[in-house]
Every structure is written in C-alpha cells, then in structure tokens.
Amino acid sequence: MRAGWFGLPFWAYAAACALISLAWSRRPPRHVSATGHLRGFALRWGHALTWALLCLACVGWAVGRDAVGHSLALGALVVYVGHLWSLLTSRRRLG
Numbered sequence: 001m002r003a004g005w006f007g008l009p010f011w012a013y014a015a016a017c018a019l020i021s022l023a024w025s026r027r028p029p030r031h032v033s034a035t036g037h038l039r040g041f042a043l044r045w046g047h048a049l050t051w052a053l054l055c056l057a058c059v060g061w062a063v064g065r066d067a068v069g070h071s072l073a074l075g076a077l078v079v080y081v082g083h084l085w086s087l088l089t090s091r092r093r094l095g
Contacts (some may be wrong), residue, residue: 011061024047024095043086047080050083053072053075
C-alpha cells in the first residue's frame with residue numbers, strides 16, 4: 001500500500017475527500033444568487049466536484065497511476081478556480 005503525506009495511505013485521503021464531497025453536495029450555498037446557468041452550476045457544485053476529483057486523484061495515486069492522479073488533481077484545481085471566480089464575481093453580496 002502506497003503511503004501519502006504524513007505516512008497515511010492514499011486510501012485514507014480518498015475516503016476523507018469522499019466524505020467532504022458528500023457533505024458539500026448535500027448543503028447548497030447560502031446568500032448567493034446566480035445569474036446564469038454556468039455560474040449557478042459552478043456555485044452549487046464546484047466545491048463538491050473539486051473534492052470528488054481529489055478523491056479520484058488519491059485513488060489513482062493509491063493504485064500506482066501517478067499520471068492519472070496528477071491529471072485529476074490538476075482538474076480539481078481548475079474546477080476550484082472556476083468556483084472561486086464565480087463566487088467572487090457574483091452580483092449579490094455575501095453576508
């Protein structure tokens with residue numbers, strides 16, 4: 001079994017990422033109004049999708065597919081930047 005950061009196996013990180021993804025998929029964001037379909041999707045599902053991609057990246061690293069893990073982690077970064085961009089450019093103020 002391949003060890004990840006701090007000596008924990010990547011399977012443990014995958015399980016933690018899956019739990020976080022499930023938690024974010026069940027709770028919709030508050031105080032944010034979306035003006036378009038793409039922005040609404042990014043605001044509603046961006047954070048959960050980021051954690052789901054990180055979960056799959058950890059599974060890829062756990063089974064020895066480093067290129068797949070790196071690609072999925074990069075995809076998670078792109079999704080998260082899109083989520084943050086949608087959040088920061090949202091017309092309604094948070095608060």
